[in-house]
Amino acid sequence: MLKTILIGLKDLKLMFRDRAALVFMLLAPFLLTIGMGFVTGRFSGGSSGLSDIPVIIVNLDNEQLGNALADIFSSEELANLMEPAESSGPEEARRLIDEDQAAAAVIIPEGFTRSIIPAGGTSTGEGLIQPGPVKIEVYTNPSRPLSAGVVKAIVDEFVSRVEEGRIAGLTSISGLIQAGLLDPQNAESEARALFQNGNQIENSAITLRTNQEGAEAIEFDILAYMAPGMALLFLMYTVSYGGRSILAERSQGTLPRLLVSPTSTGQVLGGKVLGIFLTGAAQVGILILASTIFFGVKWGDTLGLIVLILAAVFGATGWGMLITALARTPAQIASIGSTLMLIFGVLGGSFIDLQQMPSML
Amino acid sequence: MSVFLEAYGLVKKYGDFTAVKGISFDIKEGEIFSLLGPNGAGKTTTISMLSTLYTPTSGDASIGGHSITKNPMAVKQVIGVIPQEIALYEDLTARENLIFWGQMYGLSGQALTSRVDEVLEQIGLIDKAKNKVKTYSGGMKRRVNIGVGLLHKPRLLFMDEPTVGIDPQSRRAILDTVKDLNKAGMTVLYTTHYMEEAQEISDRVGIIDHGELIAIGTQKELTQQVGQTETLVLHIGENEDSKALANSLGDVKDVLEAIAGNQEVSVITYEAEAVLAPVVTMANERGIKIRSIDIREPNLEAVFLQLTGRALRD
Numbered sequence: 001m002l003k004t005i006l007i008g009l010k011d012l013k014l015m016f017r018d019r020a021a022l023v024f025m026l027l028a029p030f031l032l033t034i035g036m037g038f039v040t041g042r043f044s045g046g047s048s049g050l051s052d053i054p055v056i057i058v059n060l061d062n063e064q065l066g067n068a069l070a071d072i073f074s075s076e077e078l079a080n081l082m083e084p085a086e087s088s089g090p091e092e093a094r095r096l097i098d099e100d101q102a103a104a105a106v107i108i109p110e111g112f113t114r115s116i117i118p119a120g121g122t123s124t125g126e127g128l129i130q131p132g133p134v135k136i137e138v139y140t141n142p143s144r145p146l147s148a149g150v151v152k153a154i155v156d157e158f159v160s161r162v163e164e165g166r167i168a169g170l171t172s173i174s175g176l177i178q179a180g181l182l183d184p185q186n187a188e189s190e191a192r193a194l195f196q197n198g199n200q201i202e203n204s205a206i207t208l209r210t211n212q213e214g215a216e217a218i219e220f221d222i223l224a225y226m227a228p229g230m231a232l233l234f235l236m237y238t239v240s241y242g243g244r245s246i247l248a249e250r251s252q253g254t255l256p257r258l259l260v261s262p263t264s265t266g267q268v269l270g271g272k273v274l275g276i277f278l279t280g281a282a283q284v285g286i287l288i289l290a291s292t293i294f295f296g297v298k299w300g301d302t303l304g305l306i307v308l309i310l311a312a313v314f315g316a317t318g319w320g321m322l323i324t325a326l327a328r329t330p331a332q333i334a335s336i337g338s339t340l341m342l343i344f345g346v347l348g349g350s351f352i353d354l355q356q357m358p359s360m361l
Numbered sequence: 362m363s364v365f366l367e368a369y370g371l372v373k374k375y376g377d378f379t380a381v382k383g384i385s386f387d388i389k390e391g392e393i394f395s396l397l398g399p400n401g402a403g404k405t406t407t408i409s410m411l412s413t414l415y416t417p418t419s420g421d422a423s424i425g426g427h428s429i430t431k432n433p434m435a436v437k438q439v440i441g442v443i444p445q446e447i448a449l450y451e452d453l454t455a456r457e458n459l460i461f462w463g464q465m466y467g468l469s470g471q472a473l474t475s476r477v478d479e480v481l482e483q484i485g486l487i488d489k490a491k492n493k494v495k496t497y498s499g500g501m502k503r504r505v506n507i508g509v510g511l512l513h514k515p516r517l518l519f520m521d522e523p524t525v526g527i528d529p530q531s532r533r534a535i536l537d538t539v540k541d542l543n544k545a546g547m548t549v550l551y552t553t554h555y556m557e558e559a560q561e562i563s564d565r566v567g568i569i570d571h572g573e574l575i576a577i578g579t580q581k582e583l584t585q586q587v588g589q590t591e592t593l594v595l596h597i598g599e600n601e602d603s604k605a606l607a608n609s610l611g612d613v614k615d616v617l618e619a620i621a622g623n624q625e626v627s628v629i630t631y632e633a634e635a636v637l638a639p640v641v642t643m644a645n646e647r648g649i650k651i652r653s654i655d656i657r658e659p660n661l662e663a664v665f666l667q668l669t670g671r672a673l674r675d
Contacts (some may be wrong), residue, residue: 010450017452253448257509260412261465262437338603 003263007271011245012278015238025238025283029230030290036226048330052083053147056093059086064111068106069136069158081150094139103147103170106155107137116166207256224298227291229350232312233341238283238319239313240337244330251330276320280313365517365548366411370420373406373572380406383420388517388550388565393543395559396552397661398569399671405445407569408521411550412442422560423669425516439517445522446487447502448509451495455486455505458494459512466513467558483538484508500531507538527577536562556662567666568621575668584659587667590617593628593640594655601649609647613639622672629667 015021059070073084085102087093093105115134138155140148249272258268288305291297298342299305323340327333366388373381381403388394396404409415411422413433421428427435449458459466459477468476481487484504492535494502503523510518524532539562543549553559559566559579568576568583576583597603603621608627610619615636618629633656644651657663666672 003465006461010453010461013449013457052447253444253446254450256414257442257444257448257462258408258465259461260414260437260442261463262434262467272507334504 001267003267004270004274007173007258007268008274008278011242011272011275012282014175014238014245015242015275015279021238024236024241025279026286026290029287033227033230033291033295034047036230051080053081054083054085055151055152056087056096056102056105057084058088058090058093058105058107059092060110061108061353065113065116065162066108069106069155072158073106073153078154085134085189090139091163097139097141098142100141103141103144103151104151105139105152106153109134109136109140112136116162138296139203226350227287227295227297228299229345229348231287231291232348233286233345233350234287235280236319236341236344238280239276239316240323240333240341242272242279242317242332243320243327243337245275246272246324247327247330247333273317273321277313277317280316281309284309362391365390366422366424366550368407368411368420368422370641371407371410371417371422373403373410373415374418375461379412380572381417382570384572385420386567386577388548389514391546392564393539393542393549393551393562395563395566396550396569397554397556397559397566397665398552399554402554403570403572404554406572408442408519408550408552412440412519413437416581423550426611435536439516441510441513441518443507443510443518443520443523445525447499447506449494449502449505452493453468454491454493455481455497455508456490458505459508462509463512464611465616468513480508480511485534489527500527500534503527503531503535507535511542514549517550518542520549520551522552522554524553524555529589533629556660560661566661568661568668570665576664580661583661583664587659587664590629590631590659590663590667591633592657592663592666593630593633593636594657595626595628595640595644595651596653596655597624597626597644598652599624606644606647606649609643610640613643620666620670627666627672629663 038150052111055073057070057073059066061067070084072078073082087096087105090105090107093107096102097105112134136155136159138148138152140152142148246255249258255268259265288309292299320337323333323337327336364387364492368387369385371381371384372379384403384407386394396407398404406415409507411424411429413429413436417430423429424436425439427439428442428592429436437569450461453461456477459480463473463477478487481490484507486501486504488502489497494505497505507520507523524535526670527535536558539549539551551559551562560577563580565577565579566583567574576586578586595606597606601624603624603626607619607626610616610626613619613628615632615635616628616630620627620629628636628640638652641651641654662672
């Protein structure tokens with residue numbers, strides 16, 4: 001085990017002394033990310049590459065939940081990101097979108113609130129479970145996919161919160177009936193009272209979470225999108241470069257020398273794999289740290305991020321070993337690795353927004 | 362002296378090609394044994410099998426009482442290998458290389474540090490130990506390459522053509538190092554295609570050609586084996602017909618054999634001076650211009666020539 005670690009650490013040291021490798025491992029993704037930042041206006045002073053997204057709000061509901069959704073778009077937290085405008089009706093809103101006047105229209109249908117919180121007497125005890133709520137329509141502008149995507153993400157977040165509250169309330173009432181703690185005859189009035197009371201409390205929670213935590217999550221930062229993409233893309237380069245070192249060691253004679261020392265084949269192979277893993281983890285770690293320090297990219301929960309990095313590097317290491325097993329020379333690894341890296345980089349969304357890809361992909 | 366290495370019937374095949382054809386020999390403790398043969402004779406393949414890098418197709422060898430096929434890890438503990446190519450990490454310093462390889466041989470802590478210092482002193486690179494290997498000259502790299510093989514003080518050292526491609530000064534230093542190590546009690550298996558090296562350092566020599574060990578013994582035993590002959594080497598122009606001259610010289614009195622080479626003819630005889638005049642006369646009669654003549658007394662080159670019909674460098 002000790003020899004495996006020593007071989008891995010030796011490979012890590014060698015990789016970080018190889019200037020050409022460092023350029024590809026760290027400098028290239030860093031510069032590409034900076035380039036993307038400039039191209040998208042990320043460094044032009046705003047907090048985001050996207051700002052003042054024009055959105056049309058059509059609130060036909062005019063009740064509790066419809067108004068709450070409309071308020072989100074005009075909230076202070078989204079003031080820089082969104083530029084909402086109201087419209088008289090759905091047709092007018094769709095026309096404005098078709099004329100490229102806005103990125104998306106949010107059409108809140110009449111009865112949206114009632115479909116979730118029924119009015120008194122509209123439901124019987126047996127009919128406690130309501131039919132599905134009326135759908136909110138987000139009419140998007142195909143020429144502004146990123147902006148429309150942000151609008152859609154805000155609406156999805158809102159609907160998701162409302163749906164969570166509705167299902168939680170219904171589950172609680174059903175449980176009370178089954179336990180005999182609630183008379184089915186009184187279920188509807190209790191449910192409505194519970195939902196409305198809960199909603200008064202939860203409504204602020206929903207709004208608060210949407211506006212703070214949710215807004216942070218859905219705030220579209222092009223660097224937050226590009227930085228992980230570039231880190232993973234160049235991680236693929238690193239692991240294939242690491243795999244190449246196995247064949248390079250064979251050709252430069254150090255692998256045979258290792259094999260005639262009292263070191264088993266398993267220890268040597270394990271050390272090489274560990275070296276690739278450590279190098280990949282160090283590379284991604286440095287890129288994440290740099291993007292946080294220099295670009296202010298938020299990566300979320302630290303522990304979760306570490307687990308995610310290690311899992312991604314572990315998977316990438318297997319990828320590198322697979323390419324190594326398929327190749328016979330270091331040059332073959334370089335060509336196979338680079339080709340597959342670019343193909344999977346494109347398909348994985350490292351270069352372009354996957355929403356712009358054909359649906360079959 | 363007790364036998365430290367004993368190889369019996371070592372064979373290595375690659376598909377239809379047989380690189381080593383049933384080699385058997387032994388090396389006694391404390392001796393320098395050289396495998397002498399041209400490039401492609403099977404020297405490196407033999408060392409690779411003995412050092413457990415390659416598994417023999419058939420046959421086996423015992424080193425320090427351990428079988429190379431049944432207990433390779435025990436064999437690795439008692440041998441040191443200095444490969445033909447420079448097998449070092451060029452982006453590491455000499456000291457870092459020695460530390461890493463020392464760790465691979467199980468050294469650690471103060472013992473490792475002390476041994477690395479000793480070896481750096483021994484190879485004369487203590488002052489440049491902090492420089493990366495890639496900044497070294499070819500000779501300096503060779504010295505580090507040798508140093509790695511000495512770190513764990515092996516009882517048997519394999520040296521596979523360690524002087525290939527280096528300057529005469531470094532070559533001299535390496536040969537002196539081999540002799541010093543041997544004086545200190547180390548057993549050495551040395552491969553080379555330089556006859557002079559084998560003659561200078563070896564207690565015994567095995568001559569290998571086309572994967573077969575064709576002769577083995579001390580230099581005296583080997584020269585006696587082929588008879589007390591001398592060789593007259595006639596150097597001729599590049600447009601001259603060496604085969605025709607060799608055929609003619611075969612009929613000259615006291616000439617045992619005449620062998621055509623590249624722009625030269627080797628005349629094997631018991632007394633070179635006695636046949637010198639008739640040989641020159643025959644060449645003149647044939648219209649072949651002789652540019653120079655060498656007289657070679659019996660040596661391993663002559664042995665190889667006698668046994669194979671070819672010069673070592675061919």
